[in-house]
């Protein structure tokens with residue numbers, strides 16, 4: 332995208348001419364578009380649960396409150412929607428925190444974190460969710476490995492990956508978490524036996540709010556921000572993330588950091 336600016340100028344004593352300034356504004360336009368798409372997406376994501384909450388509140392007020400069973404059902408839906416809003420706002424705050432950190436990362440505040448401790452904590456948090464789908468989580472994590480990183484971010488990274496490995500898995504499926512040292516890098520793998528991701532969508536799943544199946548993601552309470560948060564964290568530490576996936580068989584997320 333080019334921008335052309337015209338200016339009338341005087342040169343060489345009394346000669347007059349027109350100066351054309353041509354600038355390449357592709358990146359500026361791209362950033363502007365990304366920003367406005369982001370605002371549109373956030374507004375849409377906020378509006379959907381709010382519209383639903385408003386609808387149920389109105390129906391309750393218009394009489395549904397008289398029927399205790401119906402009222403209870405509606406209140407439960409309202410609660411689920413409120414929880415989704417809270418999750419969305421937390422994820423948004425998280426993303427902006429990580430993005431700001433890109434400019435200013437305070438190495439002194441970082442600690443040497445034992446990775447196995449963090450993984451154990453995350454698995455504990457997600458245990459009930461896995462059990463409810465009869466999913467087994469297998470760990471192969473070197474208990475000595477340490478990494479210099481904000482503990483909260485490492486935890487968030489694992490939670491998002493393991494959570495997805497459970498959500499997009501089948502009943503009775505499996506999740507494998509592998510952490511090992513490879514040369515001077517740390518290799519993290521989270522693998523599942525779930526629904527997989529179509530090849531042509533793999534590049535897009537790290538985009539904010541991108542979901543392969545919007546309906547499914549919403550139904551399970553996804554915000555569409557999880558992987559974008561993971562990618563930001565990995566890149567902040569000059570790491571790389573790769574995905575291998577086959578529809579119907581499962582997905583494998585590999586991080587080298």
Ligand code: ADP
Nearest residue numbers: 495499527536542543548553554555556557558
């Ligand atoms: P969401 O909140 O929708 O899970 P994410 O950013 O975590 O958002 O993931 C983006 C999309 O990538 C998901 O909606 C899903 O379609 C796909 N996805 C992520 N992880 C997996 C996985 N382990 N298996 C299959 N699909 C996945």
